[in-house]
Amino acid sequence: MLEIKNLKAQIEDKTILNGVNLKVNKGEVHAIMGPNGSGKSTLSSVIAGNEDYEVSSGSITYEGDDLLEMAPEERSHRGLFLSFQYPVEIPGLSVSNFIKTAINEKRKAFGQENINAKELLQLFKEKCELLNIDKEYLSRSLNEGFSGGEKKRNEIFQMAMMEPKLSILDETDSGLDIDALKIVANGVNSLKSSSNSIILITHYQRLLNYIVPDFVHILKDGKIVMSGDKSLAQKLEKEGYSFLN
Amino acid sequence: MKIEPKISEDILLDEVTSKEYEYGFTTNIESEKIEKGLNEDVIKFISKKKNEPDWMLDFRLEAFKVWKEMEEPDWANINYPKPDYQDIVYYCAPKQKKKLNSLDDLDPEMKRTFDRLGISIDEQKRLANVAVDIVMDSVSVATSFKEKLAELGIIFCPISEAIQKHPELVKKYIGTVIPVRDNFFSALNSAVFSDGSFCYIPKGTECPMELSTYFRINEAGTGQFERTLVIAEEGSYVSYLEGCTAPMRDENQLHAAVVELVALDSAEIKYSTVQNWYPGDKNGKGGVFNFVTKRGICHDNAKISWTQVETGSAVTWKYPSCVLKGKNSIGEFFSVAVTNNFQQADTGTKMIHLGENSKSTIIAKGICAGKSNGSYRGLVKIAKGAKNSRNFSQCDSLLMGDKCGSHTFPYIEVDNKSSQVEHEATTSKIGEDQIFYCNQRGIGTEEAVALIVNGYCKEVLNKLPMEFAVEAKKLLEISLEGSVG
Ligand SMILES: Nc1ncnc2c1ncn2[C@@H]1O[C@H](COP(=O)(O)OP(=O)(O)OP(=O)(O)O)[C@@H](O)[C@H]1O
Ligand SMILES: [Mg+2]
Numbered sequence: 001m002l003e004i005k006n007l008k009a010q011i012e013d014k015t016i017l018n019g020v021n022l023k024v025n026k027g028e029v030h031a032i033m034g035p036n037g038s039g040k041s042t043l044s045s046v047i048a049g050n051e052d053y054e055v056s057s058g059s060i061t062y063e064g065d066d067l068l069e070m071a072p073e074e075r076s077h078r079g080l081f082l083s084f085q086y087p088v089e090i091p092g093l094s095v096s097n098f099i100k101t102a103i104n105e106k107r108k109a110f111g112q113e114n115i116n117a118k119e120l121l122q123l124f125k126e127k128c129e130l131l132n133i134d135k136e137y138l139s140r141s142l143n144e145g146f147s148g149g150e151k152k153r154n155e156i157f158q159m160a161m162m163e164p165k166l167s168i169l170d171e172t173d174s175g176l177d178i179d180a181l182k183i184v185a186n187g188v189n190s191l192k193s194s195s196n197s198i199i200l201i202t203h204y205q206r207l208l209n210y211i212v213p214d215f216v217h218i219l220k221d222g223k224i225v226m227s228g229d230k231s232l233a234q235k236l237e238k239e240g241y242s243f244l245n
Numbered sequence: 246m247k248i249e250p251k252i253s254e255d256i257l258l259d260e261v262t263s264k265e266y267e268y269g270f271t272t273n274i275e276s277e278k279i280e281k282g283l284n285e286d287v288i289k290f291i292s293k294k295k296n297e298p299d300w301m302l303d304f305r306l307e308a309f310k311v312w313k314e315m316e317e318p319d320w321a322n323i324n325y326p327k328p329d330y331q332d333i334v335y336y337c338a339p340k341q342k343k344k345l346n347s348l349d350d351l352d353p354e355m356k357r358t359f360d361r362l363g364i365s366i367d368e369q370k371r372l373a374n375v376a377v378d379i380v381m382d383s384v385s386v387a388t389s390f391k392e393k394l395a396e397l398g399i400i401f402c403p404i405s406e407a408i409q410k411h412p413e414l415v416k417k418y419i420g421t422v423i424p425v426r427d428n429f430f431s432a433l434n435s436a437v438f439s440d441g442s443f444c445y446i447p448k449g450t451e452c453p454m455e456l457s458t459y460f461r462i463n464e465a466g467t468g469q470f471e472r473t474l475v476i477a478e479e480g481s482y483v484s485y486l487e488g489c490t491a492p493m494r495d496e497n498q499l500h501a502a503v504v505e506l507v508a509l510d511s512a513e514i515k516y517s518t519v520q521n522w523y524p525g526d527k528n529g530k531g532g533v534f535n536f537v538t539k540r541g542i543c544h545d546n547a548k549i550s551w552t553q554v555e556t557g558s559a560v561t562w563k564y565p566s567c568v569l570k571g572k573n574s575i576g577e578f579f580s581v582a583v584t585n586n587f588q589q590a591d592t593g594t595k596m597i598h599l600g601e602n603s604k605s606t607i608i609a610k611g612i613c614a615g616k617s618n619g620s621y622r623g624l625v626k627i628a629k630g631a632k633n634s635r636n637f638s639q640c641d642s643l644l645m646g647d648k649c650g651s652h653t654f655p656y657i658e659v660d661n662k663s664s665q666v667e668h669e670a671t672t673s674k675i676g677e678d679q680i681f682y683c684n685q686r687g688i689g690t691e692e693a694v695a696l697i698v699n700g701y702c703k704e705v706l707n708k709l710p711m712e713f714a715v716e717a718k719k720l721l722e723i724s725l726e727g728s729v730g
Binding site for chain 1: 678683
């Protein structure tokens with residue numbers, strides 16, 4: 001599905017990713033942990049195609065194609081989804097209109113007709129139930145005035161609506177209360193299948209109790225310095241990052 | 246029956262439009278026009294052509310005298326080569342074989358023009374219940390739905406016709422809201438106006454359909470000076486729409502309209518404009534000079550709302566205003582003004598509170614892109630006698646890129662202690678993070694900008710009747726093409 005080889009990326013001459021290697025197969029869940037500022041969000045931004053970051057060397061292939069050649073929207077059309085650590089606000093743009101546009105742009109890219117209203121409403125209804133979201137919130141302005149937790153839940157709601165192949169969840173658990181965490185984790189689990197993959201970026205073991213990873217990686221100073229199974233996360237939780245030294 | 250505005254987002258999404266100035270074609274209709282230049286003879290010619298009564302000719306000649314003594318204002322925050330008023334054709338009419346009774350009799354060539362303008366007249370008639378008056382160059386060519394309206398006593402016709410058939414009404418109100426000598430352009434218009442729309446709603450009547458006028462400048466080198474007069478008698482209601490387009494031309498074209506609204510006791514007038522005059526090309530060549538005077542007067546308990554979406558014109562100078570003469574009267578101004586490339590706009594409103602308990606609301610949204618320059622200029626004046634009056638103003642600007650500029654000039658004069666004025670202003674930029682967020686969801690940059698801009702303008706777009714809101718959104722999209730990324 002995704003293969004990253006020796007990826008180096010920088011912003012304004014400051015190197016942030018310093019040779020990342022990562023392979024994610026279909027159906028796998030990978031967790032990436034690591035100290036603040038180690039480059040986790042940068043990695044997700046580069047995968048999503050944020051042009052603020054300059055890739056100086058290395059490669060990313062996605063379903064066998066060169067991901068770095070694709071525009072961000074094309075990556076999205078191809079099934080890549082990023083749940084942002086800090087979702088942005090767009091005043092006056094309703095959640096429903098935003099999602100509808102996103103869905104239709106993808107359909108357009110594949111030469112399909114716009115989604116019909118009935119189908120869309122049905123989908124909204126289903127996914128609202130899945131994530132325990134009040135339908136009223138669909139008509140609110142995108143992320144405007146949303147609480148931290150609501151923003152995160154909205155990201156997962158969009159994920160549920162878009163049905164991506166590869167989802168990167170950047171600290172989706174931060175800001176969620178315990179009940180919300182369970183709801184969101186259940187939602188993510190129900191979207192999981194043998195044909196899609198998830199990369200979870202998190203600081204806490206807690207989320208991994210609900211969404212169990214196949215692999216855990218530790219990113220430090222722009223490099224993956226250790227990989228293991230879920231027990232690595234438990235070790236981290238107990239000992240902190242000091243054991244790396 | 247008030248028609249509540251509603252935006253159907255589906256309609257918009259279905260319309261994948263080309264992003265050029267869509268209306269930049271000319272129509273091959275034979276037209277009759279006079280030599281360039283302005284003098285008493287030209288005015289007499291126009292008046293004679295229209296078969297006007299003497300009082301109308303006198304009004305024009307008096308206005309011409311006044312105009313000659315006035316100087317073109319240059320206090321607005323705009324720069325443009327002053328038009329040569331002797332180099333303009335002041336009368337130009339599409340030639341027609343016979344007088345038209347209905348739109349079906351329209352010259353097929355002209356009908357095609359309207360189709361290309363996106364005004365599917367039949368559609369509008371059927372679906373939206375809109376009565377349309379179309380002013381092409383200087384002459385009103387067709388007014389639809391006349392009989393249906395007449396049953397209610399509503400008069401909706403070209404002003405030239407109103408001067409013939411309802412002289413007492415025209416005479417009573419013309420020039421009362423905007424006196425001839427109000428400003429340079431109103432004086433010029435008063436002297437040379439050739440047509441425009443007239444609308445009269447009798448006492449206690451709610452006009453059951455939107456009334457609409459489309460203005461189009463077609464001929465090269467002609468000026469358009471239309472004159473609109475809307476009179477809403479006691480307790481009546483009308484919603485009036487105005488749309489404007491012009492073909493692409495290298496030279497500048499002049500448009501100097503005058504619109505007067507009279508809302509008598511407890512009447513309500515909603516006046517919506519979607520202005521899309523040709524803005525000039527990417528290098529600032531050509532485009533319409535749009536110098537418009539619009540003003541309404543509200544008597545007791547009356548209400549006037551101006552809603553406008555302005556995307557066109559090379560230079561715009563325009564301040565739709567309300568004189569809140571009566572007690573408890575209400576004035577509203579909702580505006581989106583877009584400038585791109587080399588466009589310049591100096592627009593805003595004036596709210597003049599004279600009556601007690603009068604209220605006004607101003608929501609002005611400016612969007613600047615390219616090397617354009619947008620200014621909001623607003624006057625809120627609360628006179629001594631306008632006790633307990635209120636105004637709320639909100640002026641926002643959205644900048645795209647760093648070569649454009651936006652300026653806000655609020656003028657506030659409050660002459661009594663019981664009144665309240667609130668003013669808020671913000672300036673923001675379209676964030677790259679917002680665009681990237683949309684990109685990540687599969688939405689390309691152009692579409693993302695459109696979504697963000699439409700979101701920003703929502704409060705104003707929501708005030709427009711539905712068909713207009715859809716058109717306005719489309720225009721916003723077209724006019725901001727290529728301005729980010
Ligand atoms: N736009 C930027 N300009 C300058 N420095 C940046 C920029 N983006 C990221 N950095 C720097 O790159 C480093 C990595 O940041 P990144 O956001 O990827 O960390 P992270 O691992 O996601 O941290 P956290 O756990 O706090 O979310 C940090 O030192 C950060 O300051
Ligand atoms: Mg981060």
